[in-house]
Amino acid sequence: MGVVSEIARRSASRNAKLAKIPLGIAGRAAVGFGKKLVGGDKTQINASLNQKAAEQLFAVLGELKGGAMKFGQALSVMEAAVPEEFGEHYREALTKLQAAAPPLPTEAVHRVLDQQLGTKWRDRFSSFDDTPAASASIGQVHRAVWSDGRAVAVKVQYPGADEALRADLKTLSRMTGLLSSVIPGADVKPLLAEITERTEEELDYRNEAANQRRFSAAFDGNPHIVIPKVVAAAPKVIVTEWIEGTSVSAVIKAGNENPSGTKDLRNRVANLLGLFHFSSPEVVGLLHCDPHPGNFLVLDSGKLAVLDFGACAPMPSGFPEVLGRMLALAVADEHAALTELLYEHGWVIPGRKVSHEEIEAYLRPFSDPIRTDTFHFTRAWMQRVAGKATQFSSPEMKTARALQLPAEYLMIFRVLGGSVGILAQLDAELGFMKLVRTWVPGIRTDQAS
Structure with missing residues (x-):
């Protein structure tokens, strides 16, 4: 039991397993609706449905390995964005995917x-x-x-x-609407597109x-x-x-159990993660593009070890200088100039129009970390940001639908989003702007002087 002889290669077999997810969720939704009609407690029923949906989703993703599990692991770093009312079951199911799968014989x-x-x-x-x-x-x-x-x-x-990965990603791409509803706050479609590309x-x-x-x-x-x-x-x-150390997943777990006793450790880990990601493009010419807690170990010496370099983006000149200029304008609240820069460098979809007032309103929920030298990343903050980012009828979402992410920035924002997810899980303080001003051209302190 639990041992797989080989990844199920045949597309039909894997599709059948993935199909269990929407069928199971739909069936439970129908049962839940029936219970509500006869006076069942709505909150309790929803919590039970969410728990079963989460358990099924991540059990199937984990069992299939391949692209399904890779997608689940990518989602797992966004665990901090899941609203509290969805409960601990999401957190546990997501976290399991960071390291667990049945072994090969x-x-x-x-x-x-x-x-x-x-x-x-x-x-x-x-x-x-x-x-x-x-x-x-x-x-x-x-x-x-x-x-x-x-x-x-x-x-x-x-x-x-190889076959499983391609088959899963093709199938999952047809389920983006459903998966988005099961994992609130996750931008599923571009996430899958990017995983497929790599x-x-x-x-x-x-x-x-x-x-x-x-x-x-x-x-x-x-x-x-x-x-x-x-x-x-x-x-x-x-x-x-072989590197021996404590995974950042374990540091997050310890922080949940003992917040006050692990504060210094969590802050130190956050600053090491920030240093690694911000410095790599200039130091190495590459960006490590697989940020989830299982890929980082804290050593007894206090150093941070980094694992898994399968997904890396080439950045031979470090971070794009335009990105730093955009950040500098956002920090200075110069949104008219920032909007011009967005148009100039292809961030606005051709034929669409956005005003600098709309850009300012759109960026406001995300801009807290750039307003102070040090920022405390928390689950509550991330849930608030994710909530605003997914209100489809809001003016901010109207602005978002006029914007696009140029290809050369896709992996940068994927890593930023994943890293912020880890920081929120750590409930840690980070000298975010100090790192930005040290490593990002266009806003770098030595360029501003």
Whole structure:
């Protein structure tokens, strides 16, 4: 039980499992409506329906692995935006997807290693633990010892992951309306489009190895950030140094249980995460594009270790200078000039019109972190922002429908959104504007002087 022989490859089989989600939710909604008609407690009935919908959604996504689980993991970082009335069940179900999936059988793992590292792959290891230490959307991680005595992590891609990933993403793209209703505040459609776009490069672990080697070299000797070195790589297997630490998921859990006792730790983690994401484009020329708590570890030394470099966006010149100029104008409340810049650089859909008053009103809910040097990211703040961002009939949404995100900014805002989600889960304070003024051209302090 719980062990999958292989990812279900056939599209019909996977579609049938994904189809359970809308059918199950619709059925429960009908039952709930019937209970309300006979005088059942509306709040209690809604809570029960939401709990069952969440459990089913994330159980199916986790079981399928592939694109379905990858989508679930991307959603999980937005857990802080889920309104409180949807309860802890959403939080728990979302968080489970950050690390959990049924393991691949040992013989299947050995078969992949035979194909990728050669039939004498055992000679390259002093020892290899057949029990997986962790699982991910398209692979699972085993602990081993390399022939030179180094502890290593061996990530093995699930057989059929490529076909499954493509099939899932195609199916999920047809369910965006339903998924948006189950996960309030999540902008599902662009999230899926972006995951689909990055699929092919993530399926070849040699791309991940190349990205990780660049990060590892750039951060080598850094006093705050640790990147494990790549030991070996093949299309479906990657071997990296093993890093021992406490996952940021565990730090978030500890913060929920003991807010006052973990405050300093949570703030330190937030500032390290901010430093990593803001500095990477300039230091490495790449942006790490998979921000969820399972990809970050706090070491005993106090440093932050970063894992999983399958999704990275090239930024050879650091952050775009125009982005900094936009931020500077927003900070200075110069919305007329900001609106001109938006038109000039393709942020307004051709043929649409927006005024600077509309831009100012649209940005107001999101602009709190740029109003002070240090900002406290909380679930309550994020829920408020997400609530405003999803009021379809509001003037702000009318403005949003006139705007578009140019392609070169898509991953920046994906990482920003995911990182803010983690910060809100951490309930942490971050010197946000200090990082902006240090690392973003166009608003950088040394440029302003």
